[in-house]
Structures are given as structure tokens and as C-alpha cells.
Amino acid sequence: MAQQPLLTFTDRGICCPEGGFYIDPWRPVGRALITHGHSDHARPGHGAYLATDAAAPVIRHRLGPIRLETIGFGETRQIGGVTVSFHPAGHVPGSAQIRIERGGEVWVVSGDYKTEPDGLSEPFEPVLCHTFISECTFGLPVFRWAPQPEVMARINRWWAANAAEGRMSILGAYALGKAQRLMAGLDPGIGPLLTHGAVEETTAILRAQGYPLPATTRVTAGIDAKSHPGALVIAPPGAEATPWANRFGGYASAFVSGWMQIRGIRRRRGASTGFVLSDHADWPGLNTAIRETGATRVYVTHGYTQIFRRWLADQGYDAGIVATEYEGEGIEAPADPLVEAAAE
Amino acid sequence: MKRFARLFAALDATTRTSEKTAALAAYFREAPEEDRLWTIALLSGRRPKRAVTATELAQWAADAAGLPYWLFEETYPVVGDLAETIALILPPPVQTETRSLSDHLTTLLRLTGHPADERRAAIVSAWAGMEQDERFLFNKLITGGFRMGVSQGLMTRALAQATGLPETELAHRLMGDWTPARTSYAALILSNEGTGSGAQPYPFALASPLEADAPTLGPPADWFAEWKWDGIRGQLVRRRGAFALWSRGEDLITDRFPEFAPLADFLPEGTVIDGEVLAWGAGNPLPFAALQTRIGRKNVPRKVLAEAPARLLAYDLLEADGNDLRAAPFAQRRSRLEAIVAALPPDIPLGLSPEVPFTDWSALAETRLGAREAVAEGLMLKRRTSPYFTGRKRGDWWKWKLDPFTVDAVMLYAQAGHGRRASLFTDFTFAVRDGDHLVPFAKAYSGLTDDEFAEITRWVRQNTLERFGPVRRVTPELVFELAFEGIQASSRHKSGIALRFPRMLRWRRDKPVAEIDTLDGLKALLASVSDRGQPSNTGA
Ligand SMILES: [Zn+2]
Ligand SMILES: [Zn+2]
Numbered sequence: 001m002a003q004q005p006l007l008t009f010t011d012r013g014i015c016c017p018e019g020g021f022y023i024d025p026w027r028p029v030g031r032a033l034i035t036h037g038h039s040d041h042a043r044p045g046h047g048a049y050l051a052t053d054a055a056a057p058v059i060r061h062r063l064g065p066i067r068l069e070t071i072g073f074g075e076t077r078q079i080g081g082v083t084v085s086f087h088p089a090g091h092v093p094g095s096a097q098i099r100i101e102r103g104g105e106v107w108v109v110s111g112d113y114k115t116e117p118d119g120l121s122e123p124f125e126p127v128l129c130h131t132f133i134s135e136c137t138f139g140l141p142v143f144r145w146a147p148q149p150e151v152m153a154r155i156n157r158w159w160a161a162n163a164a165e166g167r168m169s170i171l172g173a174y175a176l177g178k179a180q181r182l183m184a185g186l187d188p189g190i191g192p193l194l195t196h197g198a199v200e201e202t203t204a205i206l207r208a209q210g211y212p213l214p215a216t217t218r219v220t221a222g223i224d225a226k227s228h229p230g231a232l233v234i235a236p237p238g239a240e241a242t243p244w245a246n247r248f249g250g251y252a253s254a255f256v257s258g259w260m261q262i263r264g265i266r267r268r269r270g271a272s273t274g275f276v277l278s279d280h281a282d283w284p285g286l287n288t289a290i291r292e293t294g295a296t297r298v299y300v301t302h303g304y305t306q307i308f309r310r311w312l313a314d315q316g317y318d319a320g321i322v323a324t325e326y327e328g329e330g331i332e333a334p335a336d337p338l339v340e341a342a343a344e
Numbered sequence: 345m346k347r348f349a350r351l352f353a354a355l356d357a358t359t360r361t362s363e364k365t366a367a368l369a370a371y372f373r374e375a376p377e378e379d380r381l382w383t384i385a386l387l388s389g390r391r392p393k394r395a396v397t398a399t400e401l402a403q404w405a406a407d408a409a410g411l412p413y414w415l416f417e418e419t420y421p422v423v424g425d426l427a428e429t430i431a432l433i434l435p436p437p438v439q440t441e442t443r444s445l446s447d448h449l450t451t452l453l454r455l456t457g458h459p460a461d462e463r464r465a466a467i468v469s470a471w472a473g474m475e476q477d478e479r480f481l482f483n484k485l486i487t488g489g490f491r492m493g494v495s496q497g498l499m500t501r502a503l504a505q506a507t508g509l510p511e512t513e514l515a516h517r518l519m520g521d522w523t524p525a526r527t528s529y530a531a532l533i534l535s536n537e538g539t540g541s542g543a544q545p546y547p548f549a550l551a552s553p554l555e556a557d558a559p560t561l562g563p564p565a566d567w568f569a570e571w572k573w574d575g576i577r578g579q580l581v582r583r584r585g586a587f588a589l590w591s592r593g594e595d596l597i598t599d600r601f602p603e604f605a606p607l608a609d610f611l612p613e614g615t616v617i618d619g620e621v622l623a624w625g626a627g628n629p630l631p632f633a634a635l636q637t638r639i640g641r642k643n644v645p646r647k648v649l650a651e652a653p654a655r656l657l658a659y660d661l662l663e664a665d666g667n668d669l670r671a672a673p674f675a676q677r678r679s680r681l682e683a684i685v686a687a688l689p690p691d692i693p694l695g696l697s698p699e700v701p702f703t704d705w706s707a708l709a710e711t712r713l714g715a716r717e718a719v720a721e722g723l724m725l726k727r728r729t730s731p732y733f734t735g736r737k738r739g740d741w742w743k744w745k746l747d748p749f750t751v752d753a754v755m756l757y758a759q760a761g762h763g764r765r766a767s768l769f770t771d772f773t774f775a776v777r778d779g780d781h782l783v784p785f786a787k788a789y790s791g792l793t794d795d796e797f798a799e800i801t802r803w804v805r806q807n808t809l810e811r812f813g814p815v816r817r818v819t820p821e822l823v824f825e826l827a828f829e830g831i832q833a834s835s836r837h838k839s840g841i842a843l844r845f846p847r848m849l850r851w852r853r854d855k856p857v858a859e860i861d862t863l864d865g866l867k868a869l870l871a872s873v874s875d876r877g878q879p880s881n882t883g884a
Contacts, residue, residue: 140419141411142432261432264424273357307418314412 006082006100006107007133009299009322014109014133016100018081021050023098023109033084035111036095037062037176050077052086054122055094057205058176073122089113090124091279092177093211099127107131108293112302114278115285118148118181120211126292133299133322134290137280138258139308145258145282152185155275158254160190163230168251172237175199177279178256179234180206183214192228194219196235196244225249258282290317347375348383348445349477355492359779364494365502372506377529378446384533385524386485387492387499389856395455396463396486398426398809404464405430408471426809427483431476441473446524448482453525487809488819493780496858497735507533512547512670515734520544521596543586545579545594546616546662546670547734550859551724551741555868558744559705561725568674568728569700569708571720572743573657574632575622576639576854580604580656580694582611583666589621593856597621600638601654603693610688614666617658617681618732620697624655629719632850639853657697658685659724662732670732677732715746722746749831749869751776752852752860755822756784758804759815761797768797769804769816772848774826776839778863782820785839785866786828791848800851823852823860831870841866 008015013025021031028045035041035051037058042051049068051059056070071077073096076085086096091112098109108129117123145151155171162169173179179199186193193216195203200218207213217223219233224247239245240253258278259265266274281289290298290312300308301322312319354367372380385391406416411433423429448470455463467486471479484490500518504511514533520543522532561567577592587608589598598604601621611617623634634652638644661681662670669677685696700723702708712723722745730740753774761770771789775782792800800822810817827849834842840863 140422141409141415142419142423142429144432262423263428304422307415311415 006102006105006131007109014322016080016082018102019079019084019100021079022046024111031079033098034059035089035098035109036092038092038112038174041111052094052096054209055096057209058094058202061201061205087125087127088122090115090117090121093121093180093206093209095121095177097125097127099129105130107133108295109133110135110289112137112280113289114281115289116145116148118185118279120181120184120213121177121279124289126289128294130295131297131299132290132293132295133301134286135280135302136286136300136305136308137303138278138282139286139300139304139311141283143258143261143278143282144284145276145278148185148277151275151277152187155182155254155256155277156187156190158252158273158275159186159232162252163191166229168225168228168231168233168248170233170235170240170245170248170251170253171275172240172253172255173199173234173257174279175202175236178277179203179236180211180213181277181279182234182256183216184212186232188214191230191232192217194223194228194231194233196233196239198236198239199234219244219247223247225251345443345445345448345474345478345482347371348379349475349481351375351383352481352492353477355494361498365498365505368494368499368502369505372503376444376446378524379444381524381527381529381532382446382449384499384503384518384529386490387494388496388518389858390523391488391490392449392453392485393456394486394488395452395458396467398487400460400464401430401467401483401486402426404468405434405471408468409433409435421810421812424810427480427487430483431480434471434476434479437474438472440475443470443473449485449524452486488807491780503533509533512734515547516544519547519594520590521594543581543583543588545581545588545590546668546732548577548579548592548618549660549733549741550736551726551743552736552738553865554725554742554744558709558725561705561742564703564705564708566728568678568726569702569711570659570697570724570726571700571715571718572722572724572745573620573622573629573697574719574721575620575629575635575657578619578621578656579662580607580611580615580617580619581663582608582613582615583663584613587611591854592859593854595854600644602644602649603654604656606692607688607694610692612665612684614663615684616661616663617656617684617694618660618662619656619658619694621654621656623652624693625653629655629657631719636850653693655693655695657695659697660732672731673729674726674732675728712744712746720746750825750827750849751786751866752823752825752855753786754782754820754857754860755818755824756782756820757815757817758800761789767801768794769801770797772824773815774824774846775820776861776863776866778839783839783863785837785841785863786826786843786846788824788826788846788848791827792851796851820857823855823857825849825852831866833870839863839866841870 004017008017012022012027012029014023021033022029023033024035024041025032026043030047032046033050036055042059042063044063049066050071053070053072056068060068071086073086073088076083081102083101085099087099089095089097089111091114095111097111100107106129108127110133112135113124115124159169171182173182175198180203183193193214195216195218197218200216203213203216237255254273254275256275256277258276258280260274261276297318298312299320299322305321309319309321351367351371355364358364402416403413406413420426420429451466455466470482474482500511500515503514517533579590581588588596589601589604591597623630630652637648637652658681661677664680682696688694700711715722722743725742725744727740753776755772756775757773758769759771761768773784774786775784804816804818807819808816809819826846828843828846832842833840
């Protein structure tokens with residue numbers, strides 16, 4: 001009888017039958033290996049969890065009392081008939097790729113990743129394997145990121161110009177990862193750094209873990225444009241459109257995301273200012289990462305899977321698609337021009 | 345090109361008119377004169393002829409980026425803009441160059457009609473020297489559909505700030521059929537010798553739709569009423585030996601209407617008349633359809649001339665004896681116009697648009713209901729003291745149309761028809777303006793002749809920007825008048841409104857996209873109708 005594949009794709013997520021576990025499953029399972037704390041990867045309701053030491057505090061904070069075991073980067077563990085280890089994915093602090101080995105055959109599940117070091121997350125490490133399961137959120141050739149220092153300089157200039165005009169600046173950024181990357185990378189000499197509560201909670205956890213993060217002030221009653229003139233506020237995307245932001249008067253706002261690369265998306269989001277900074281690999285990053293794994297078989301997930309699979313097949317890979325039930329950040333092409341495309 | 349890209353970024357970063365004007369005025373002060381001229385040309389809709397097709401551009405870009413063409417085709421719909429897709433996929437510049445906007449544009453002009461290899465080499469080398477934002481604009485200039493979110497009015501204001509010249513004077517100088525290739529900034533803007541012919545028209549004064557009840561306008565004696573004719577608005581210029589008929593879209597249509605040629609001999613030197621060109625038969629205007637046979641024809645066959653002879657009904661006198669009369673009150677201009685028309689020989693095809701006298705508003709409302717019999721669209725109301733203003737200015741001129749349920753809109757998407765019309769593009773999606781954006785709001789597929797559909801089909805093939813399956817997004821350029829039976833609020837539609845039974849009334853070749861109706865206008869109409877979708881203010 002032929003041995004079944006090391007990993008299979010089920011309606012609960014990526015499954016390792018021989019290890020008796022799932023990776024980032026989206027329906028409750030007995031045992032889940034979690035790449036990182038983003039909500040489309042770390043979901044509630046599993047019997048037991050395994051994640052890196054570095055990712056664990058945020059996962060605990062988000063999911064409450066769960067049975068969570070931790071593992072160090074590079075440490076190996078025998079689970080059922082397979083050996084697993086976690087390796088830095090460079091996506092957000094603590095994020096990992098997961099390596100599974102059985103009798104010399106190696107599969108790697110990338111989780112979310114980016115190849116450019118961001119100064120905060122453990123930098124991405126290529127892991128040699130036979131089969132690579134890669135995300136491709138930005139798997140189109142139009143996505144090509146400028147180096148981080150260039151983007152930070154752009155945001156600094158915007159912040160400084162707002163401050164000079166006596167306006168507050170609000171940056172919309174995901175609370176885990178992007179927010180901390182910004183506060184660590186921007187110039188604290190321009191003005192005070194304020195945080196929305198949701199951002200501050202995650203920041204406090206990462207700060208306590210020892211990630212080098214600057215001092216920030218949580219926005220509470222009494223904190224406004226008068227008390228902190230010229231401040232930069234980091235808030236979850238969309239917060240600037242809620243009454244919460246009214247206290248800042250005539251502020252300027254911007255959204256920080258890889259999607260801001262595209263004018264039409266920027267406009268549909270109503271963000272007049274958008275900065276292109278992503279925690280996912282861009283087109284050259286995806287291609288380099290895949291090449292460096294040495295894999296001959298690649299499955300793609302998250303994003304432009306159809307197109308990216310065809311591209312990889314063109315490049316000579318044995319390429320397939322992992323169907324996912326939920327997508328993380330995504331956009332849709334307009335089907336009927338009269339009807340608004342479902343946002344986000 | 346870098347300076348132009350900075351201007352674009354500044355305009356793009358703000359929605360405030362004052363900031364846009366300031367950015368543009370600074371550009372008009374600092375940029376080299378050739379670049380200023382080209383920018384004025386671009387912002388007033390004078391685009392260079394297309395030297396390269398969209399498909400060529402896409403293929404060259406995919407090759408330059410080392411990508412298979414299928415990948416380009418799959419990527420383009422995600423970005424939604426050809427120029428942007430190309431700018432984003434090209435490899436970073438080898439070495440950036442400092443070629444100016446006018447340099448790039450004159451190169452493009454020169455390339456028109458050259459073999460593909462030559463054009464390709466020029467485009468690819470231009471790309472190699474540009475940053476992403478410059479490439480985007482460069483591609484936009486090639487593919488057309490370039491919008492900077494700047495109206496001609498805003499541009500004129502900025503130019504006035506930069507030069508210190510009055511806005512109305514500048515607006516006048518910018519009219520006509522000049523091109524950057526045939527004039528200079530100094531000649532056009534500073535010394536006004538731009539057109540060479542001296543026959544450029546004045547900017548047209550436009551009426552606003554009357555939404556309030558007529559009696560709120562005040563004493564009837566303050567107002568002059570005439571029919572709102574359903575023809576082609578035109579301006580007849582007889583000046584410095586030249587004779588020209590201009591359409592509202594600033595197209596020179598002198599040769600399309602040879603009937604008017606004798607006027608060159610009979611109108612006094614230095615005369616400019618605003619009026620409506622109509623097809624005329626047996627002492628009465630013919631329906632617009634008759635005039636339609638004349639539009640779009642460069643040479644008018646004898647038969648058409650006989651069946652649909654044209655006549656100009658004069659509304660206003662803008663210049664007499666070479667003097668600009670636009671600041672004078674309407675009543676005064678009108679009486680001088682009457683004197684000029686009265687002095688013409690009887691067989692000349694130019695008459696006065698007759699006054700519709702009235703002493704009280706309810707009687708005029710009654711008269712208005714007879715507009716259809718008069719082959720008119722409704723009434724025009726002009727304040728007797730009003731100047732001939734530039735563009736649309738609410739308060740002095742009102743159009744009081746018979747049927748409030750029409751809207752001028754631009755075609756945004758086209759789709760092939762069914763059955764007999766499967767080979768033609770007949771199903772269109774239309775948009776109105778909302779600030780700087782075009783908002784799709786209605787679909788329609790009937791109301792035009794097969795010949796018109798055939799002509800539009802050819803146009804759609806040449807002006808496709810993007811495909812979504814069977815649907816093509818086209819350059820927003822063709823304007824149509826849509827008629828509809830009702831209007832209601834709809835949360836399902838982006839525009840927030842839905843129309844009942846929209847159909848194309850006619851193809852408005854005379855109307856530029858800048859003058860289509862606005863979403864606010866439709867919303868105002870929506871607010872004015874009762875819940876049954878019927879107008880509540882008909883008849884006043
Ligand atoms: Zn993630
Ligand atoms: Zn994800």
C-alpha cells in the first residue's frame with residue numbers, strides 16, 4: 001500500500017495524519033500547530049496548541065485560557081511518526097514556518113512570511129525541503145516593496161509636515177506586527193507616539209518579552225491634540241473613521257499596507273494617503289524564498305493562488321493550490337460595476 | 345517629467361480646490377514654458393494623438409519586465425488600470441534621466457505612424473530612464489483617459505494667479521483649435537496670437553436647470569423668456585477677415601454647415617453671435633433627429649442639404665464692432681442683436697430666437713407645456729440685467745425643461761448585444777460626475793439606430809481600456825442623453841440611486857465629458873420626486 005502524503009488538505013485545514021495534528025486549522029481540532037498569532041491563523045476551540053515561545057504570549061492574550069505548549073526556534077520534537085521544528089518566518093515577532101520530516105522527506109509550511117528583515121521580527125530563514133507550502137498574498141508582479149528605510153523616511157516626512165502644520169497624524173496599521181514595526185522604525189524626534197488601546201495591549205506584551213520597542217502612550221480620556229501636539233497615533237485600520245478619533249480635531253490619516261501599492265484600492269478605501277509597507281513577501285521575495293527552499297513541489301495558499309500556481313508551473317515546479325476557507329487580507333475584482341465590490 | 349509628476353502628486357494628495365489651485369499656479373510660475381503649454385493643453389482635453397496602442401504597450405512592458413503576456417493579462421484586472429500596471433511591473437530604472445514633459449510628448453507626436461520596432465525602442469528607452477510615478481503619467485499620456493482631477497475652470501484660475509491676467513480673458517485665449525505643436529506659451533497666453541486665425545470663440549455661458557418654483561425668481565418683468573431649442577449650440581465668429589462656427593465642445597464646424605457661408609459677407613466685421621443650429625423645414629424647426637443626419641459628416645451631400653437645411657437661431661450678441669460686449673446687460677445685447685439680424689437679407693438662414701412674452705409666471709408655465717408643439721425642450725429664462733458670464737453660474741440663466749427626467753452621462757462600460765445585435769456593442773453602462781470621479785449609475789441598451797451602434801462598436805474596439813469577461817471598460821468619452829421614467833434610492837448601487845426604464849435618447853456628440861450631469865444633480869432630482877417616482881414640481 002502506498003504511503004499517504006505527509007500533509008493532506010482537508011476542510012479543517014492542513015493536516016498531518018501521521019502526526020495527528022493540523023497546522024493553523026480553521027475549525028476545532030484536537031491538536032493544532034500555530035504559525036503566529038494573527039486571527040486567521042490562531043483560532044479558538046482546539047484541544048491543544050503548539051507555538052513558538054516568542055509567539056505564545058500574544059496567542060494566550062488573544063485566545064484566553066488554552067492548553068498551549070511552546071517550542072524554541074530550531075528545536076525538534078517528535079509528534080507521532082514525524083519530527084517537527086519551527087523556523088523564523090520574518091512576518092511578525094514570533095512568527096514561524098513549520099518543518100515536518102518523516103524518513104528523510106521534508107515538507108515546510110511557510111505560514112505568512114516576508115524576506116526583508118524588519119528589525120523586530122526574527123528574520124526569515126530559508127529551510128530546505130522537498131515540498132513547500134507557500135503563502136502568496138501578494139503573488140503578482142505589481143507588488144514590489146521599496147526598502148524599509150525608504151518607506152520609514154516617507155512616513156517621517158509626512159508626520160513632520162503634519163506636525164509643522166499643527167495637525168495630529170493617525171496611522172492605520174494592524175495591531176500585531178505592523179504597529180510595532182512602525183513605532184520601532186519611525187523617528188521619535190518628530191513628536192510623541194500615541195497608541196490606540198488595541199495596539200497598546202499587543203505592544204505591552206511584546207515589550208515585556210524583550211522586543212526593543214520605544215515608549216508609547218495609550219490614548220485615554222484627556223489625551224488629545226492639545227495635550228500631545230504633533231503626535232503620531234498608531235491605531236487599527238479604520239479607527240480613524242470612528243468617533244474615537246474626534247478628539248484629535250483636524251488630523252491627517254494614512255493607511256499602511258501592501259495594498260496601498262495600488263491606486264484604485266487606495267481610492268476605494270478612501271485613504272488619500274497610503275504607505276506601502278507589508279509584512280508579506282513581495283513578488284521578488286516570494287520567488288527568491290521558493291527558489292532557496294530547493295523544493296521541487298510547491299503548493300500555494302492565501303492570495304492569487306491560481307495565477308501564482310500557473311506562474312510556478314511555467315517555471316518548472318510541480319505546483320498546486322491549497323484551498324482555504326477563509327482568506328486573510330484580500331480584495332475582489334468588481335463583477336458588476338454598478339454594485340460595490342465586497343471590501344477588504 | 346519629474347516636475348510634472350510632482351505636480352500630479354500634489355494634485356492627487358488633496359481634495360481641496362484652493363490647494364489644487366495653488367499647486368498648479370506654482371507649476372505655471374516655475375515650469376519651463378513648453379511644459380506649461382503642454383500642461384494647459386492636457387488639462388483642456390488636447391491630448392496628443394495615440395502613437396501606440398494599448399496592446400502594444402502591454403506587450404512591450406511584459407517583455408521588458410521578462411514576464412509572460414498571460415501573466416500581464418491576469419494582473420491588469422487586479423490593478424484596474426493599464427498605465428499603472430505597466431508602471432508597477434517594469435524593473436527599476438537603470439539610470440534616471442531628466443527629460444521634460446514637452447520633450448516626451450513631442451517625441452510621442454513624432455513617433456505616430458512609424459514602424460512598430462522604432463516606436464517600441466523609443467518607448468522602452470523612455471521607461472528605462474523614469475521612476476515609477478513618471479512612468480505612470482507617461483503611460484497615461486499614451487493610453488488616454490488621463491484625469492488629473494482638475495477642471496478647465498480651476499486650471500484657468502491657477503493660470504490667472506500665475507500670470508496676473510484676468511480669468512475671463514484667459515478663458516477666451518484658451519478657446520479654439522490651437523495645439524501645442526502650432527503655438528507657444530508666449531503667443532497663446534501672453535500675447536494671444538495663439539490660433540493665428542483670430543477667430544477663437546468666447547467661453548459659452550451655460551444655464552442651470554430650474555429646480556425651484558418659477559415664482560421664486562421674482563418679478564416677471566426682470567426676466568426674458570425664450571424657447572430652449574433642441575439643436576446644436578454654436579458660436580458664429582466673424583472677425584479680422586475670418587469666419588468660423590464653433591460648437592460648444594470647441595469643435596470647428598464651419599464646413600459642416602455650408603448654408604452659413606454667405607453670412608461671412610453680410611455680418612459686420614467684429615461680430616460674435618451665440619445661437620442654436622437647427623434643421624429647418626417649412627418655417628419651423630425639425631426634430632433633433634433631422635439635424636443628426638448632419639452631424640459627423642465632413643461633406644454634406646446635396647440631398648441632405650435639401651432635406652435638412654440648417655438655420656441658426658440667434659440668442660445673444662457677444663461682440664459688435666470688435667468690442668467685447670459680455671459685461672453689458674442682456675437686454676442691451678439683445679437689442680443690438682435684433683438690429684444686426686434685421687439688417688440681414690431675408691434669405692439668409694439666420695433668425696432671432698423669438699422672445700416668449702409673459703406677464704405672470706402661471707401663464708408662462710402654461711406656455712411651457714406647449715414646448716413640444718414648438719419643437720423645443722422647454723423654456724430658457726434669462727435675467728435682463730445679466731452679463732454673458734463664463735461657464736455655468738447659477739442665478740441668472742435657467743433652463744426650464746419640459747421633461748425633468750433626462751440626464752447627460754458618459755459611457756463607461758460596453759457589452760455586446762444579443763441575437764441580431766450580437767456582433768454589436770449595444771449594452772452600455774453610464775456614469776455621471778461626482779466631484780473628480782465618475783460614478784456608474786445606469787445601464788441602457790436601446791434608443792440608437794443600427795448605424796450608430798455600428799459606429800460605436802468600432803469606437804469601443806479602439807478604445808477599450810480593460811476587459812472583464814464580455815464587459816469592456818472604455819475611455820470615458822462618449823456622452824449620451826438618457827431618458828428615464830422614474831428615480832429611486834437604492835442601497836444596492838454604488839451611486840445610491842436607481843433609474844426606471846433608462847434608455848438612450850440620443851448620442852450627444854456635441855457635448856464634452858466635462859459637461860455631463862452630476863450625481864448631486866440626480867440626488868436633487870430624487871429629493872424632488874414623491875415616493876411614487878413622479879415629479880412633484882411639474883407645472884410650477
Ligand atoms: Zn499573518
Ligand atoms: Zn495570514
